[in-house]
Amino acid sequence: MxxxxxxxxxxxxxxxxxxxxxxxxxxxxxxxxxxxxxxxxxxxISIEKDGWAYDLFPHGQVPMRxxxxxxxxxxxxxxxxxxxSLEPDDPRDIITLAYRRHEWDEYRTVTQKQAMADPEPFFRLWQATDEEKEKTIAIMAEMATMPDEEIAKLDDITMKEWLDARDTPVPLYNYMGFHANASLAEPLDLVAASEQMTIMKQIMLQGGGGQYKxxxxxxxxxxxxxxxxxxxxxxxxxxxxxxxxxxxxxxxxxxxxxxxxxxxxxxxxxxxxxxxxxxxxxxxxxxxxxxxxxxVPGWAFTSVRYFLSKPVMDTAMYVVWSDDSWLDTERFARIKEGGEPDEVILFMVNHSFYDEHAAPPGKQVLVSGTVCSSNPEAGEIEALWKCMDRQMQELFPDIWDATERKEYNGPREISNLTRDSVMPGQGGECVGLxxxxxxxxxxxxxxxxxxxxxxxxxxxxxxxxxxxxxxxxxxxxxxxxxxxxxxxxxxxx
Ligand SMILES: Cc1cc2nc3c(=O)[nH]c(=O)nc-3n(C[C@H](O)[C@H](O)[C@H](O)COP(=O)(O)OP(=O)(O)OC[C@H]3O[C@@H](n4cnc5c(N)ncnc54)[C@H](O)[C@@H]3O)c2cc1C
Known part of the structure; x- marks a missing residue:
């Protein structure tokens, strides 16, 4: 040497x-x-500027322990x-879940403590039938108890194929579609069952959505x-x-x-x-x-940061999905072809919940994101921002009056900040590939x-x-x- x-x-x-x-x-x-x-x-990366302190992108730690x-x-x-600054057994209401079944006109919400292995808040939100509850519990138990060596055998099977083989209730199936987008920035019909199951198991047994002061x-x-x-x-x-x-x-x-x-x-x-x-x-x-x-590069997340003169959200995280909003490869292709979505999935982090210094006194900063292409030149990003803003207003009617400033980010900014684009469509990956x-x-x-x-x-x-x-x-x-x-x-x- x-x-x-x-x-x-x-x-x-x-x-x-x-x-x-x-x-x-x-x-x-x-x-x-x-x-x-x-x-x-x-x-x-986190930013500290003019009395505000927040993650540039919406982040949650899995596993928490x-x-x-x-x-x-x-x-x-x-x-x-x-x-x-968040633990799996934090006694406060931590997460707001907002969901719309295909046949409902409106989103419904529940707030819950850290989810861990308790499906009850989901059942309330889904208005699940007894049959849906029973099947959901069986599938979730299978995931939570599957030994890691068995999970490793699922590298070759998509999560969709694994769920299809189990007569999965519709609301659980749609939640898993949302979860593949939000946790892995991947579509359910491409993501390996082993990858998604590893994360699901950790959320159930070790907690999901951790954060730090x-x-x-x-x-x-x-x-x-x-x-x-x-x-x-x-x-x-x-x-x-x-x-x-x-x-x-x-x-x-x-x-x-x-x-x-x-x-x-x-x-x-x-x-x-x-x-x-x-x-x-x-x-x-x-x-x-x-x-x-x-x-294959994973997808990106576009995010909007809202700097607010007063709080509009009272939990630490907010997740929003419907039977129609999460993206599989087909829905993604439609958006890429210029089909503006009516709604998108959202994952939001309220830094003020776990850090009193995240915003100047009496104010709040929210970082909200939705899944999108990793292509730094992707043309659909502005349509997604428009849709995100519209949905934020529906969820928080006070948000526009309270907004002092907004920052928009997408795969171009992610790529500029971190990963060079050296192949067509690549660079803005959220996780990696x-x-x-x-x-x-x-x-x-x-x-x-x-x-x-x-x-x-x-x-x-x-x-x-x-x-x-x-x-x-x-x-x-x-x-x-x-x-x-x-x-x-x-x-x-
Ligand atoms: C919007 C968004 C939301 C996310 N949400 C979550 C979440 O909720 N939970 C979670 O766990 N993860 C989340 N992630 C993913 C997570 O942040 C990444 O998977 C992780 O940071 C990847 O780490 P890394 O070290 O592989 O790469 P990076 O974090 O990308 O670090 C690579 C570093 O290399 C530097 N670099 C690159 N090229 C060069 C060069 N030529 N010379 C010198 N330096 C160079 C870059 O500047 C960068 O600092 C999210 C990411 C994004 C973008």
């Missing part, structure tokens, strides 16, 4: 990159973390700072502080332009702020940008390049690539589960693989 200033260079400071960098540095590896943005955090971040904080020796950036702040305290180096505002390769081994990275050398590079810039742009396809065999190009049948689980992209010393970390490679948790799990595994690789290099010299 040749002597360089760093053992490892990590590209990107979202959960995938930061977890990997922080754990490696804690274990005595010299790490340089390079981030293109002026701020750390990737998609998990036993998340990958809890393990990372434990290894860093800072478990006392792992302070979620200061938003998800609290996780970033603590990890980055520990990384630097342990001797790690962070350079922000330094986009990596190239990953340098010599004789089929990485040697470092080229950035606007200079060239840095290390025998290992871990990229969390996304598998498409990493392979096709930062390294270049000429360094890989054609079969692998074709495989990478064939990986490879969550669909035939691409996830045992078929998910591997983290160690054919070029010596090159690894992937983050939501594209190695793990399963909801976005931030999945990316952090991938970061933990990347740190393990890198340590093994470095040990082999040292032994070889």
């Amino acid at each position: 040749t002597e360089t200033e760093y053992d490892v260079i990590v590209i990107g400071s979202g959960p995938g990159g930061l977890v990997c960098a922080t754990l490696l540095q804690k274990r005595g590896t010299r790490v340089l973390l390079v981030e293109k943005n002026p701020m750390l955090g990737g998609k998990m 036993g998340s990958a971040f809890e393990d990372v904080f434990a290894e860093l020796g800072v478990s006392d700072e792992f302070l979620p 200061g938003g998800f950036a609290m996780l970033t702040k603590v990890m980055a502080r520990e990384f630097e305290a342990n001797g790690g180096t962070i350079i922000t505002g330094a986009r990596v332009e190239r990953i340098l390769v010599e004789n089929s081994r990485v040697t470092g990275v080229e950035t606007k702020k200079g060239t840095f050398h290390a025998p290992v590079v871990v990229s969390s810039a996304g598998i498409h940008p990493t392979v096709l742009k930062l390294v270049g396809e000429e360094h890989f065999d054609k079969g692998y390049v074709d495989y990478v190009k064939g990986l 490879a969550q669909i049948v035939g691409q996830c689980g045992s078929m998910k992209p591997k983290q160690e690539l054919s070029i010596g010393g090159l690894f992937l970390s983050g939501a594209d490679a190695g793990a399963a589960g909801m976005g931030t948790h999945q990316a952090a799990l991938s970061g933990i595994e990347a740190a393990r693989l890198v340590r093994l690789h470095l040990a082999k290099l040292i032994k070889a010299t």
